[in-house]
Amino acid sequence: MADQLTKRTQDYAQWYNDLVLKADLAEHSDVRGCMVIKPHGYAIWEKMQSALDGMFKATGHVNAYFPLFIPKSYLAKEASHVEGFAKECAVVTHYRLKSDPVHGVIVDPDAKLEEELIIRPTSETIIWNTYRGWIKSYRDLPLLINQWANVVRWEMRTRLFLRTAEFLWQEGHTAHATKQEAEEETRRMLDVYARFAEEWMAIPVIKGVKTASERFAGAEDTYCIEAMMQDGKALQAGTSHFLGQNFAKAFDVMFTNKENKQELVWATSWGVSTRLVGALIMTHSDDNGLVLPPKLAPIQVAIVPIAKNGEQLMAIGEYLEPTIQALRAKGISVKFDNDDQKKPGWKFAEYELKGAPVRIAVGPRDMENGTVEVARRDTLEKQVMQMTDLAEKVEHLLQAIQENLFQKALAMRERFTRAVNSYDEFKTAIEEGGFLLAHWDGTAETETRIKEETKATIRCIPLEGDTTPGACMVTGRPSKQRVVFARAY
């Protein structure tokens, strides 16, 4: 229960791990680096999927499904792509087991694949190999396709949700006739991600472009949304890549344009993953447990009856029935917890730990008074409410909680974001965490030096805000604008 959670101030990383386990979100499996997403964690992911899928479809995208396996030679076709992923590829080499009298079940040496198959770490190569057959003419463009899938990147150090060998994600892969259209798509999907983060996850994000060294392997430009966690560290919450014609070149994907000439196709790709569940936890939760924005909470309203016997329990059920019906009619998920094996106090702690945004408690006294006790998870405040229009009041409260979580996260980010003007100031400030806005000369050398000396990376070159030029805090050379530095997950 919650009282066993490590406090955030004591050990933030341990708090996070405790919380993921105790709130029944996920656990490590016996398979190295892979997690089991438990029902409560998966229910949050389902809500995220549903919202994102709706946003993708509203922007003209359709879903499809491509193979899990990528022939090794495909991955190798785009040079920087394979370089970026080679070190974390799970490789299938055989397709059969057999019984061995001495060793039991063994891999059948006679069933070796001619060409090894890679478990997709991302699907650009297999998809662009497929697109070659689908795209002949400008009439076939744009192709706006998304895939919900599992991918594998063999990570040596893993953390639940944040970094696992296998994870779930969506990957959009679009094909366009012109550079401009592809660039617009890249930015459109970045905006979709930013809107999802802010409106659904209640997480304020900075939209920006990555430096060359932080780009996706095979991209011309990588855009990202960056969020600040409660420990002041940054978390990349989504990326959208302008891939230029790199994959069209590698897989020979040409189209006949309106002038009847052959041209290479332009590409984008974009993705978010179960990592977002980690971001959600680290942004809002507290020492009592999970705090979930109402729009993504599997149970939005938990109702705990306080009854001495079955008769009272029944009466409370009847008392609340119209409210429960009214809430459900509004699409609000309600759990009326009438399990008489568990005490109300235990239930209170449980729903606090699991992050139900609103908890309603009702006892015999409440029924006499025509009231209920309503507790909100974000502020832990309780208030007595009259039964009149209770469903409407709860609906408004859920909206208020959603908004409050965003404002709270925004205020925190603003408190821990500051401009620094010298490298000395930077070195001191970075120890306190948060986002530092500083001038940088645009070179990989300086970026690497800062990273090595301070463990801070350039999270992004922000697309909005102050774009005044200046001088690099390290080298004094010209800088086009301040960039965002932070230590990151």
Added chain:
Amino acid sequence: MADQLTKRTQDYAQWYNDLVLKADLAEHSDVRGCMVIKPHGYAIWEKMQSALDGMFKATGHVNAYFPLFIPKSYLAKEASHVEGFAKECAVVTHYRLKSDPVHGVIVDPDAKLEEELIIRPTSETIIWNTYRGWIKSYRDLPLLINQWANVVRWEMRTRLFLRTAEFLWQEGHTAHATKQEAEEETRRMLDVYARFAEEWMAIPVIKGVKTASERFAGAEDTYCIEAMMQDGKALQAGTSHFLGQNFAKAFDVMFTNKENKQELVWATSWGVSTRLVGALIMTHSDDNGLVLPPKLAPIQVAIVPIAKNGEQLMAIGEYLEPTIQALRAKGISVKFDNDDQKKPGWKFAEYELKGAPVRIAVGPRDMENGTVEVARRDTLEKQVMQMTDLAEKVEHLLQAIQENLFQKALAMRERFTRAVNSYDEFKTAIEEGGFLLAHWDGTAETETRIKEETKATIRCIPLEGDTTPGACMVTGRPSKQRVVFARAY
């Protein structure tokens, strides 16, 4: 287009393959045995998922996610399970690639796994290994969990949707305190599948139990739903397994019962896959293309304006706008196809090929008369309808099409189902296809002999219908009831 489809009477298998490709449902990928599910095919699967997921949740199940990888030793823990799957396992042996000056990108021999990982062919072993940590007491039971996932079974001969190396599916894995509860769950989910097949897919199914030789590897009993395709062959459309305590034994999953004693847990598992898309196609479609039951059709109503110019097109749009709004308000998906680059005739053929249940055509004459032309895909009949209450009329038509498809499939199944009383009669009848109801002595020997001599298998021992005992058509020995024989996919 449709005129390039092979006719069913000419070559049913070729017709199926043509149709899957031409209706843009799926295609073979370059990766052996793996298919690409194209947007139109995936949209049907999404509709299936959504309906099934709702039915699973309504019966108390929740979703979760378990690792793609299964350590080889886990798979080996349940003897008959590994025996059943060993021959079709994709095996991961390495976790890194590297650059080689001579051979380019190679598998890094230094990155060999200590224990090989199997890509899940099904997840009983990894899940029951996990359940060991989740189940301590009778209070933790039942555990009612479902997973939507991809699985891999290395098949040598593959067919789009029907048999592919990688496929998408759902797998339910439940844990119970008593045998009776587990058996009830097995039957409950069989009923869910049967209801889904009949009410959503419009496919009549026979519910039954498999013979020992056709059981799932590791099950005590395998229940199934069997459907008849238009060529008279059977297709197993879903299975629900009573696993007894086999996996609890293999993975040491015990619980403390109410009497404070340790007991082994009882298990079920059940699944349906993208194979259902194949069943859907083969049950209803015709020589003109796809025929989809309205409840699973991505586009339920396709509207084709017949306009000579932009002005007419605009007028038709305005004419239909209230109807389109009214249809959408009823949750009916409508495509108003105003693409002026394509001719109406081309569009008619296209929507016929892609299986839109209702097509509405409107030209200037219709506007003068206050009518539209409505064509139904199942019967290819056209009728002129007045605009008054058009949305209601179309809604009823969709319901009528759904019902007609079911009745048509049912009539076909009844026509091609018959009781046979001698093995000679059986041998002649099986050449004509269909389901044969015959007496069998209950032995594996006789079952094998029939299979070898006629290529017919026992699809199931039906749970409903005639249970009169008799004498085996082959050996004359006693038979408890007639069983269903057929050649099968």
